[in-house]
Amino acid sequence: xxxxxxxxxxxxxxxxxxxxxxxxxxxxxxxxxxxxxxxxxxxxxxxxxxxxxxxxxxxxxxxxxxxxxxxxxxxxxxxxxxxxxxxxxxxxxxxxxxxxxxxxxxxxxxxxxxxxxxxxxxxxxxxxxxxxxxxxxxxxxxxxxxxxxxxxxxxxxxxxxxxxxxxxxxxxxxxxxxxx
Numbered sequence: 001x002x003x004x005x006x007x008x009x010x011x012x013x014x015x016x017x018x019x020x021x022x023x024x025x026x027x028x029x030x031x032x033x034x035x036x037x038x039x040x041x042x043x044x045x046x047x048x049x050x051x052x053x054x055x056x057x058x059x060x061x062x063x064x065x066x067x068x069x070x071x072x073x074x075x076x077x078x079x080x081x082x083x084x085x086x087x088x089x090x091x092x093x094x095x096x097x098x099x100x101x102x103x104x105x106x107x108x109x110x111x112x113x114x115x116x117x118x119x120x121x122x123x124x125x126x127x128x129x130x131x132x133x134x135x136x137x138x139x140x141x142x143x144x145x146x147x148x149x150x151x152x153x154x155x156x157x158x159x160x161x162x163x164x165x166x167x168x169x170x171x172x173x174x175x176x177x178x179x180x
Contacts, residue, residue: 009064013057020053031107032114038106038165041158048101052094059087106155106165110172115153123152133169133177142169 030037066080105116113130115123125146132145140157142165155165170177 035107040104048098
């Protein structure tokens with residue numbers, strides 16, 4: 001009888017995992033249609049969310065074993081709660097990391113840029129509002145600064161469509177580009 005319950009729990013877990021993966025990694029529509037995009041590498045999201053799902057599945061596995069086998073629960077004593085607490089904190093951290101990395105994006109066209117912000121609304125700028133551009137020697141990192149000298153963007157070569165964004169920045173802001 002114990003095997004029937006665990007079989008049902010495994011099937012339920014697989015169904016939930018499949019639904020969660022399709023929700024997280026399903027076909028995405030652009031946030032700003034008609035504008036070019038430069039997004040954080042999708043592999044980062046997959047990696048972070050996959051680890052979070054693994055932690056949830058591992059916690060469910062341990063919970064199933066300890067609740068079905070009363071002697072394992074008694075042997076573990078109060079330590080099993082500490083393990084679940086640690087797993088919960090790691091999972092929350094991983095999901096937060098995935099959400100934060102998902103907000104790092106750039107949409108742009110010939111008139112303006114829209115920069116994704118983690119803890120605030122998107123920042124919309126015209127190209128002329130950018131006073132300085134710093135590019136490292138290899139051209140793999142771009143930093144944009146506003147008129148007050150505050151860094152408003154840090155883009156890197158691991159972002160999707162970075163090369164296209166790099167060429168657009170050099171084309172639009174060529175006189176303000178400084179190579180370090």
